Amino acid sequence: xxxxxxxxxxxxxxxxxxxxxxxxxxxxxxxxxxxxxxxxxxxxxxxxxxxxxxxxxxxxxxxxxxxxxxxxxxxxxxxxxxxxxxxxxxxxxxxxxxxxxxxxxxxxxxxxxxxxxxxxxxxxxxxxxxxxxxxxxxxxxxxxxxxxxxxxxxxxxxxxxxxxxxxxxxxxxxxxxxxxxxxxxxxxxxxxxxx
Amino acid sequence: xxxxxxxxxxxxxxxxxxxxxxxxxxxxxxxxxxxxxxxxxxxxxxxxxxxxxxxxxxxxxxxxxxxxxxxxxxxxxxxxxxxx
Numbered sequence: 001x002x003x004x005x006x007x008x009x010x011x012x013x014x015x016x017x018x019x020x021x022x023x024x025x026x027x028x029x030x031x032x033x034x035x036x037x038x039x040x041x042x043x044x045x046x047x048x049x050x051x052x053x054x055x056x057x058x059x060x061x062x063x064x065x066x067x068x069x070x071x072x073x074x075x076x077x078x079x080x081x082x083x084x085x086x087x088x089x090x091x092x093x094x095x096x097x098x099x100x101x102x103x104x105x106x107x108x109x110x111x112x113x114x115x116x117x118x119x120x121x122x123x124x125x126x127x128x129x130x131x132x133x134x135x136x137x138x139x140x141x142x143x144x145x146x147x148x149x150x151x152x153x154x155x156x157x158x159x160x161x162x163x164x165x166x167x168x169x170x171x172x173x174x175x176x177x178x179x180x181x182x183x184x185x186x187x188x189x190x191x192x193x194x195x
Numbered sequence: 196x197x198x199x200x201x202x203x204x205x206x207x208x209x210x211x212x213x214x215x216x217x218x219x220x221x222x223x224x225x226x227x228x229x230x231x232x233x234x235x236x237x238x239x240x241x242x243x244x245x246x247x248x249x250x251x252x253x254x255x256x257x258x259x260x261x262x263x264x265x266x267x268x269x270x271x272x273x274x275x276x277x278x279x
Contacts, residue, residue, distance in 0.1 A: 036222070079222060
């Protein structure tokens with residue numbers, strides 16, 4: 001990653017100065033950071049509704065960061081900040097989808113407190129999309145049992161140390177599997193079509 | 196996957212946890228490793244970086260319209276632009 005001193009927002013900022021800092025940071029990203037950002041966007045776009053791809057997600061994140069709607073917090077590395085914005089946008093997309101499904105199903109009563117039914121359409125779509133995305137990620141590592149252990153642990157919210165101990169991996173084995181995993185992720189992020 | 200019976204499986208929660216963990220892995224990867232892996236894939240770094248640089252420049256110039264499904268802040272954005 002680029003030099004941390006350049007990467008981090010040096011002082012607490014208002015919307016306008018945050019936006020200006022984002023603009024400067026974007027221009028200063030190295031080629032390798034651009035690759036990393038692309039891979040992050042492609043990864044986070046997995047499981048989004050059909051018709052929304054990684055570049056839509058990245059564009060929206062950039063737009064929010066550049067207009068100050070999302071402010072770059074002090075001390076947070078720039079790519080970590082952008083990754084967080086993409087994460088929250090993907091969550092909002094599904095929330096919006098659910099509201100739209102409610103409106104279609106219930107019309108003007110969609111917001112009524114007394115409504116005793118929940119429209120399942122958006123949730124079912126999300127569950128299906130997530131199932132397929134999880135399966136696709138597992139397939140990326142199908143030939144690497146150690147990486148699969150790590151993936152499975154991450155999906156369960158386990159820490160690196162927990163995963164290593166649970167599967168009896170030495171630190172060398174664990175770190176080696178993580179490097180293979182990162183390489184596979186980067187390569188998937190560089191492909192035109194996500195497998 | 197979540198350690199519950201299949202009826203209690205929430206793939207969207209698993210996916211979120213997985214993407215969070217894998218994003219951290221990408222962020223933690225060293226530049227040296229990234230450069231090596233891209234070289235192994237047979238593509239010059241610049242060839243992949245250049246379209247990204249153009250995309251970022253277009254976004255910075257406000258030249259990319261938001262996707263319909265994501266334009267959640269359009270009103271706020273228009274308001275900020277008008278008042279600048």
